[in-house]
Amino acid sequence: ARLRAEAPARRVLSRAGIPVWVVTRYAEARQALSHPGLSKGVDGIKKAIDAQVEPGAHRVEYVDDLQSHLLNTDPPDHTRLRKLVLKGFTPRRVDDLRPRIEEITARLLDDLAGTAEVELLDQFAFPLPITVISEMLGVEEDRHDDFKKWTTALINGVDADSVNSAGRSIGEYIAELVARKRVAPGDDLISALIEVADGEDRLTEPELISMVFLLLVAGHETTVNLIGNCVYDLLRNPQRLAEVRADPALVDDAIEETLRHESPVNLATMRYTAEPVRLGDVEIPADELVLVALGSANRDERRFERAAEFDPARSATGHLGFGHGIHFCLGASLARLEARVAVRRLLERYPDLSLGVDPAELRWRPSTLVHGLEELPIRLR
Ligand code: HEM
Numbered sequence: 001a002r003l004r005a006e007a008p009a010r011r012v013l014s015r016a017g018i019p020v021w022v023v024t025r026y027a028e029a030r031q032a033l034s035h036p037g038l039s040k041g042v043d044g045i046k047k048a049i050d051a052q053v054e055p056g057a058h059r060v061e062y063v064d065d066l067q068s069h070l071l072n073t074d075p076p077d078h079t080r081l082r083k084l085v086l087k088g089f090t091p092r093r094v095d096d097l098r099p100r101i102e103e104i105t106a107r108l109l110d111d112l113a114g115t116a117e118v119e120l121l122d123q124f125a126f127p128l129p130i131t132v133i134s135e136m137l138g139v140e141e142d143r144h145d146d147f148k149k150w151t152t153a154l155i156n157g158v159d160a161d162s163v164n165s166a167g168r169s170i171g172e173y174i175a176e177l178v179a180r181k182r183v184a185p186g187d188d189l190i191s192a193l194i195e196v197a198d199g200e201d202r203l204t205e206p207e208l209i210s211m212v213f214l215l216l217v218a219g220h221e222t223t224v225n226l227i228g229n230c231v232y233d234l235l236r237n238p239q240r241l242a243e244v245r246a247d248p249a250l251v252d253d254a255i256e257e258t259l260r261h262e263s264p265v266n267l268a269t270m271r272y273t274a275e276p277v278r279l280g281d282v283e284i285p286a287d288e289l290v291l292v293a294l295g296s297a298n299r300d301e302r303r304f305e306r307a308a309e310f311d312p313a314r315s316a317t318g319h320l321g322f323g324h325g326i327h328f329c330l331g332a333s334l335a336r337l338e339a340r341v342a343v344r345r346l347l348e349r350y351p352d353l354s355l356g357v358d359p360a361e362l363r364w365r366p367s368t369l370v371h372g373l374e375e376l377p378i379r380l381r
Pocket residue numbers: 033070071082133214215218219220222223226264265268269270294320321322323324326327328329330331332334335
């Protein structure tokens with residue numbers, strides 16, 4: 001909020017000591033997300049980081065085998081990859097998951113019965129999206145916990161060793177899984193991605209492995225916070241909770257409002273200026289790193305009245321919670337579907353739900369990228 005009051009974009013030092021421009025106001029954030037001069041090419045980003053830090057100061061390796069994915073490419077490569085992936089990740093495939101999402105949700109809610117107090121993230125909000133994305137891709141059930149551990153290490157990003165080792169473990173496992181699906185395809189998304197072709201064009205092996213990696217990480221670490229942050233927002237606002245209970249159709253609006261008010265992805269992924277870029281009245285020189293602060297833009301009073309207030313009945317349309325432009329979240333419809341089912345069924349099943357601790361005691365995860373609570377203790381009755 002302080003940076004946003006001062007300027008639309010500011011050069012600050014990241015926790016790792018790297019200078020980065022942070023775009024905090026809505027209009028400039030939206031402009032940045034679709035600006036062709038802001039590149040996501042991984043080589044340019046590496047070069048920009050190397051130019052900013054002392055040699056050896058930046059210890060996070062890039063696991064090269066996992067880098068050829070959508071969030072590291074610009075057109076025309078991005079256009080080609082996205083087109084191929086969308087042939088496998090179809091709206092139909094997402095719609096078809098609804099009964100299974102209902103089933104998993106019902107089972108998780110059954111498991112909570114009989115306990116007066118639960119930790120909602122660990123016992124409900126985490127297992128739902130992990131199970132869904134893992135089943136969708138065909139990851140074996142006994143590896144779900146490993147994935148949770150690895151992706152948490154990657155996203156929290158607190159020390160270089162754990163990030164690098166988690167990246168290597170995920171990469172090795174996905175390569176093995178893809179090799180198995182080539183021999184024995186199933187009715188899963190990996191098998192579909194192996195099959196998809198656009199004329200002669202297909203995903204190469206590194207592209208396939210990187211895409212599965214991106215889907216798994218995105219599918220694990222974001223939806224959990226959409227569900228958690230929505231329940232948190234509702235329980236902290238009894239008036240809003242009463243309104244949503246009175247009109248369950250408002251659950252969908254509460255999810256959209258959470259994407260704006262407590263955006264599960266705080267900062268969009270890294271970009272760099274391939275040429276000088278003007279955002280509003282700020283000119284960013286070439287070869288600078290840029291982060292778009294989605295959470296901040298979504299609370300910009302210039303765009304949303306009473307921006308700090310959680311109000312499902314407002315129209316949160318236009319929020320940047322899923323990004324904007326060519327990199328707009330590929331999994332948005334899946335995330336919305338899971339969160340809507342989860343929150344609706346939770347409120348139905350446990351009408352007396354309340355926060356288990358004073359809100360002041362809740363702590364947010366240390367990640368600068370994702371925005372979610374460490375724990376969310378809930379009383380069911
Ligand atoms: C991209 C947010 C769930 C797959 C993005 C971006 C955001 C985002 C902000 C753009 C990043 C940027 O421009 O730097 C979210 C949120 C989610 C969510 C808030 C849940 C609440 C998912 C799920 C999947 C997914 C469940 C897949 C199963 C992707 C992919 C991209 C992406 C593949 C890259 C798209 C591209 O570059 O063309 N997401 N995401 N996301 N997301 Fe999501």
